[in-house]
Amino acid sequence: METEFQLSDYVTILKKRWLFLLVPFVLLFGASIGVATLLPPLYQSTGVILIESPQISKEIVAGSVDSAARERIEVIKQRVMTRTNLIRVANEFGVFRGGDGKLSSTEIVSRMRSSSRVSFVSSGGGRGAQTIAFTVSFEHGSPQIAARVANEIVTLFMDENVKTRTKIATETTDFLNQEAQKLEDHLAEIESKIANYKQENASALPENLDIRIGIRERTENQIRETNREIKAHQEELRFLDIQLAALKSGLGQFNPPPVMLPFETDTSIETLDLANPELEALKAEYKTAKAKYAPSHPDLKYLSRQIEELEDQIIAEGGVSGTAVQIQRLEDERKAEEDAGNSARVTVLTAEIDALKESLRLAAMEGVDPRVLRQQQQASLAEEQAKVERERAKAELKLNVANVEAKIGVTNERIASLEEQKQALRDRLREVEQTILQTPLVDRALRSLNRDYENAQQKYNEVRAKAMEAQIAENVEEASKAERFVLVEPPTLPDEPIKPNRKKMVMMGFALSLAAGVAGIVGIEFIDGSIRGANMLTSVMMVEPLAIVPYIVTAQESRTRKRTRFLIALGGIVLVFAALGAIHVFYMPLDEVFYKVMARFT
Structure with a gap:
């Protein structure tokens, strides 16, 4: 059964345990007053920086810095709160001068960072609220140092913002200019490739395809015209060959007449024909074949061998026929030497021919009648006249042969020239057709190069436009x-x-001190198991007491209590005065302490 405490019980407990309430209260409350009095003051100086919108609309000039304001401020904070800056500011303004001992650089940086504050000011309360300003503050025990350091940090923020934005704008401009220069060099390289490719394939460019087709058609027409001219000249050449063969055949008929030698018989004068019919027939056949065939033809060679064999046979038989054949051979040899220009040999051959002719004439005149001789002289005169006529006709015929041969030569040269021209035209036609076939490949390659050039040109224009925008943004x-x-x-x-x-x-010390005293009384009462009062006795014994006898305080106990209270009060007063005396002597005069405490609280 739980015991219910009455108000009188609480009063009784308080009277009995009042020291457990008073001692913790006095100690803790005094300590809280001491702490509140002795703690050094901490001052904070704060500057407000507004993030002002651009004075020129972004639609007109785009900014070079597009990051969020909060992010940009955090970046600036990291650049400002560097070790070098913090140590410089701390040393310049003596932030930790006169402190406890000499602080290391790491401790200085740590304390400076913990004393600095950067807070953001937003336009609204939602998640998408925009940062419109921020505050920079610094805390220090000295208000003057706090204000100076805060001003310095604000100045660093302002300067760093200008430096950062200008640097970003400058770096952006430089980067875009470098990229534009690279693209410009790339464009020049592609232009050089296109120019070189066009130069290498100048004959197969697609823009000249119609011209090459026209050239091909004209070349084909020229080839056909050349073929017609060649055929015409070949027909002319065949006609001239026939004409030449006829002229040479007529020229072969101007052979000298047979040498007729007179001799006397019993009844009349008869003549001897020195010509060999078989030899003359072979020579006539040879001339006809020579007009038809080339010098290397087998029939001509065969006829030439037969003529030589027959002439050798006649010379071997001797007589006037052999002498006449020998004279004919020497005359042919003399003609060949004359053509070769060997005058000495020509002279020798002429002498031999004259000797043979003289011997032949003497042999023919032996035993000839004078009348026969006169007839012979008349015949010789007529023969000389006929010979002159024959020579004139022969010369004229030779001239005609030379003219025909000259025409044949000119015609052959013209045919050869036309053949060369036709071959050149065919080579040219082949080249033109080859370039026409290469045109699709060249066109595809040029399209690829032009496409690369257009893409590079587009990129260059874009980068150049961005570079101009970046330059304006930098300005x-x-x-x-x-x-x-x-x-x-x-x-x-x-x-x-x-x-x-x-x-x-x-106030918090007062409340905590009072709570500590009450907690002390409650703890002591919880530990102490004594029975107090009739109600507790009844709850424990389950029996109502017959009578209640109150505690009777004797005179001795009363005097003892009064003396104890007096000694405690006296000890407290002595302790307070001793503490005040120690403060006055060892720390600070009491009047200064009083004014200082009042200044702290006011």
């Missing part, structure tokens, strides 16, 4: 017409510290 950044940081509220000298809140600390 805008340099003129401070783009998005910028504006110091709306510079850091000022703080009037009051932001912490500690001394009044709040004293």
Whole structure:
């Protein structure tokens, strides 16, 4: 059965255990007052920086920095809060001068970063709220140092923003200019490739296809015309060959008449025919074949061998016929030597011919009658006249033969020239047809190169346009017409510290001290198992007491209690005065402490 405490029970417990309430309360409350009094003040100086929108519309000039404001501020914060900057600022403004001992550079950087604050100011409360400003603050025990350091950090933020934006704009412009230069070089390289390819395939360019087709048609027409001319000249050549053969056949008929030698018989004068019919027949056949065939023809060679064999046979038989054949051979040889220009040999041959003719004449005149001799002289005169006529006709016929041969030569040369021209035309036609066949391949290759050139040109135009935009954006950044940081509220000298809140600390110390005293009483009562009062006895024994006898305090106990209370009060007073004396002597005069404490709380 649980015991229910009455108000009188609580009063009784409080009277009995009041020291357990008083001691913790006094100690803890005094400690809280001491802590609130002795904690150094901490001042905060804050500057407000507005993120001002660009003065020139983005539709007119696009900015070179498109990152979010919060992200950009964080980047700037990392660049400002570098080890070098923080140590420089700390040393320049003596942030930790006069502190406890000499701090290492790592501790200085750590404390500087923990004392610096960057907070964002948004336009709304949602997730998509836009950052329109941010605050930069610095905390320090000295308001002057806090204001100076905060101003320096704000200046670093402002300068770093300008430097960063200008650097980004400059780097963007430089990068785009470099890319544009690379693309320009690439364009020049492609142009060079196209020019070289066109130069290498100048005869197969697609734009000249119609011209080459026209050239092919004209060349084919020229070939046909040349063929017609060749056929015409070949017909003329055949006619001239026939004419030449006829002339040469007529020329063969101008052989000298047979030498008729007179001799006297018993009844009349008869003549001897020195010509051999068989030899004359072979020579006539040879001349006819020579007009038909080439010099290397087998029939001509065969007839020439037969004539030589027959002449050798006649010469071997001797007589006037042999002498006449020998004279004919020497005359042919003399003619050949004359053509060769060998005058010495011609002279020798002429002498031999004259000797043979003289011997032949003497042999013919032996025993000839004078009348026969006169007839012979008349016949010789007539023969001389006939011979002159024959020579004239023969010369005229030779002239005609030479003219025909000259025409044949000219015709042959013309045919050869036409054949060369036709071959040149065929070679040209072959080249033109080859270039026409190569035109689709060249066209495809040129299309590929032109497509590459157009793509590179398009990229170059895009990059060049972006480079111009970047240059304008850089000019805008340099003129401070783009998005910028504006110091709306510079850091000022703080009037009051932001912490500690001394009044709040004293109030919290009072509440905690009182709670500690009550907790002490409750703990002691929980540990102590004594029975207090009739109600507790009844709940424990389950029996109502017959009578309640109150505690009777004797005079001795009363005096003892009073003396104890007096000693405790006296000890407390002595302890307070001793503490005040120690503070006055060893720490600070009490009047200064009083004013300082009042200044701390006010």
